Ligand SMILES: Cc1cc2nc3c(=O)[nH]c(=O)nc-3n(C[C@H](O)[C@H](O)[C@H](O)COP(=O)(O)OP(=O)(O)OC[C@H]3O[C@@H](n4cnc5c(N)ncnc54)[C@H](O)[C@@H]3O)c2cc1C
Ligand SMILES: Cc1cc2nc3c(=O)[nH]c(=O)nc-3n(C[C@H](O)[C@H](O)[C@H](O)COP(=O)(O)O)c2cc1C
C-alpha cells in the first residue's frame with residue numbers, strides 16, 4: 330500500500346508563477362478564503378504543503394508570506410488553489426483587500442506534506458484557520474478510500490467556527506466557550522474521546538494544524554500514548570525556500586547520539602511545515 | 617577612467633535588433649583585481665544558502681557570482697528562534713551563522729555549487745583569527761573557489777564578531793593571517809556599524825585584502841510592547857533590505873574614497889536602478905541579499921536591467937559606468 334500524503338511519495342517541483350485572484354471572501358469574521366488561478370503546469374499539491382505568496386500592497390517592499398494550501402485542483406485552462414487565512418497584520422489585511430483579477434507572485438508547492446498512515450484511522454484536528462490543511466487531508470483520505478477519518482474542529486467561539494459545507498467525513502466541533510459543540514479545547518475533546526473508548530492507541534493516528542500553543546499541548550498529551558502525531562507548525566519565514574536559515578525550529582536530540590551543533594535546529598520550510606510532534610523540542614518553540 | 621571597454625562589437629558580442637541591423641551587446645564583464653566576473657551582480661552571503669537551496673535553481677543562472685553562507689570551522693547551531701522580524705522596507709535577522717561547518721561544506725555543498733558554472737566566492741567566519749586561518753586552509757585547493765570573502769562583520773555572534781567589526785587592527789589581523797595561507801583573492805566584508813568605515817577599509821587593504829565588501833547589516837532592535845521583550849530571541853539583530861540602501865551607498869562611497877582596491881557594494885539593492893547607483897559611486901560589483909527572499913530571481917532581473925540601461929544610454933560596457941559619480945566638492 331502506498332502512503333497517501335507521502336513523505337516517501339514524490340512531491341511536485343515548486344514553480345514561481347503569477348497567481349490571479351479569482352475570488353476572495355470572508356468565511357467567518359477575520360478569516361478569509363482566496364481562490365487563486367494558476368497556470369496548468371503548477372502542482373499538484375499535497376495536503377500540508379504551502380505556498381509563498383506576495384501580498385499587497387506591492388509598492389511597499391515586503392517579504393512574501395507562507396500559507397498552507399487548503400485545496401488544489403485542475404480546472405479548464407489551469408489549476409485552482411485555495412488558501413484560508415486570518416487577517417492578522419499588514420500583509421494579510423492587504424491580501425483581504427485584494428479584488429478578483431489582482432496578480433500576485435507565488436512559489437509552490439513547498440515543504441513536506443502530511444504522511445498519512447493507511448494502517449491507522451486518521452483523527453484530524455484543525456484549530457481556527459488551521460482547519461484548512463487538515464480539511465484538505467480529510468478530502469484526500471476520502472478520495473483514496475481510507476475514509477475512516479474523523480475531523481475535530483475547534484474555535485474560540487461558535488461564530489469563529491469555519492463552516493464545512495460538504496464534509497468528507499464525520500466532523501466534531503468544539504469551542505473554548507462552549508457556544509457550539511464540545512465545551513473545551515481540542516485536546517480536552519481528545520481526552521473525552523479517549524475516556525469514552527472512542528480513541529484507540531495502536532489504531533489511530535493524529536494530524537493537526539492550529540496555533541503553536543495548541544500543537545504543543547497536543548504533543549504533550551500524545552507523547553506517552555501510542556498515537557503517532559503529525560503537526561503543521563508555524564514560525565517566521567524569511568524566504569520559505571531554505572535560503573535564509575530564518576525558520577529554525579529546535580528539535581530533540583537522542584540522548585547520547587553524536588549530532589553536530591548544526592542539527593540542533595531544522596529549517597521548518599524544508600523539513601516541515603509538517604513534522605512529527607515528538608521530534609520537536611517544544612520548550613524552544615515560540616507563539 | 618575605466619575607458620578600457622572593447623570598441624567593436626566582436627568582443628562585445630552581437631545581437632540583432634528588430635530591424636535586423638547588428639547592435640553590439642554591452643559588455644557586462646568586470647574585473648576586480650585578480651577576480652574576473654561575467655557580470656557585476658552577485659548574491660550576498662547568507663541569503664542564497666549554499667546555492668543549492670533555492671528549489672528552482674533558476675535564480676542563480678546568469679549571475680556574476682554566488683557568495684556562500686558564511687562557513688565556520690565547526691558546525692554552528694545559530695541562535696534560538698524567532699530569528700526574523702520584518703520592519704518597514706526591511707528585516708531584522710539574528711541567524712547567528714548556523715552552518716554545517718567547513719568539512720561538510722567541502723563534501724556536501726561545494727561540489728554542486730562549483731558545477732553551476734557561476735563563480736563561487738566562499739564566505740568564511742570565525743571567533744578567532746586561527747579559526748579563519750584553519751577554515752581557509754581546509755578550503756584552499758578545493759576545486760571551484762574563485763575567491764574568499766572574509767566575514768569580519770557578523771553582528772549576530774557574541775564572541776569575536778563585534779571586535780573584528782570595529783577594531784581596525786583586529787580586522788586587519790584576520791586578513792593578514794589568512795593571507796599567509798592562501799593565494800586566492802581575499803575580500804574583507806566590513807561592518808557599517810563603525811564611526812569610520814574608511815579607516816577599517818584602509819587597514820584591511822594594507823593587510824593584503826584584494827577587495828572589500830561594503831557592507832554587512834546594521835545593528836537594529838524591535839520590541840514587542842506588550843511583553844517588553846525583543847522581537848528576536850537573541851536581542852538585537854542585523855537590519856537589511858531597502859531600508860538600509862542609502863546608508864549602505866554612503867558607506868560604499870566612503871570606502872571608494874579610502875582605498876584603491878575594488879569595492880563590492882551591498883545593502884538594500886532590489887532593482888537594476890539600485891545597483892546602478894552603487895556602480896556609479898564606484899563599486900565594481902554588487903551583491904543582492906534580502907531582495908532574493910521576495911523574489912529568488914531578483915538578482916537575475918538586476919543583470920537584465922543593467923544591460924537594458926547600458927543600451928538605452930548607448931554605453932558599450934558596464935566598466936564605462938563604474939565610478940562616474942559626479943560629486944560636488
Ligand atoms: C508554513 C506556514 C503556513 C501558514 N499557513 C497559514 C494559513 O494557511 N493561513 C493563515 O492565515 N496563516 C498561515 N500562516 C501564518 C501566516 O504566514 C502569517 O499569519 C502571516 O505571515 C502574517 O503576516 P502579516 O503581515 O499579516 O502579519 P504581521 O503584521 O507581519 O505579523 C502578524 C503575526 O504574524 C506572524 N508573522 C510575521 N511575519 C511572518 C512571516 N514572515 N512568516 C510567518 N509568520 C509571520 C507573527 O507571529 C506576527 O505576530 C502560515 C505560516 C507558516 C509558517
Ligand atoms: C537572513 C540573513 C542572513 C545573513 N547571513 C550572512 C552571513 O552568513 N554572512 C555574511 O557575511 N552576511 C550575512 N548576511 C548579510 C548579507 O550578506 C548582506 O550583507 C546584508 O543583508 C545587506 O544586504 P541586503 O540589504 O541586500 O540584504 C545575512 C543577511 C540576512 C538577511
Ligand code: FES
Pocket residue numbers: 565566567568569570571572573574575576596597598599
Ligand atoms: S524560511 Fe528561509 S530558510 Fe526557511
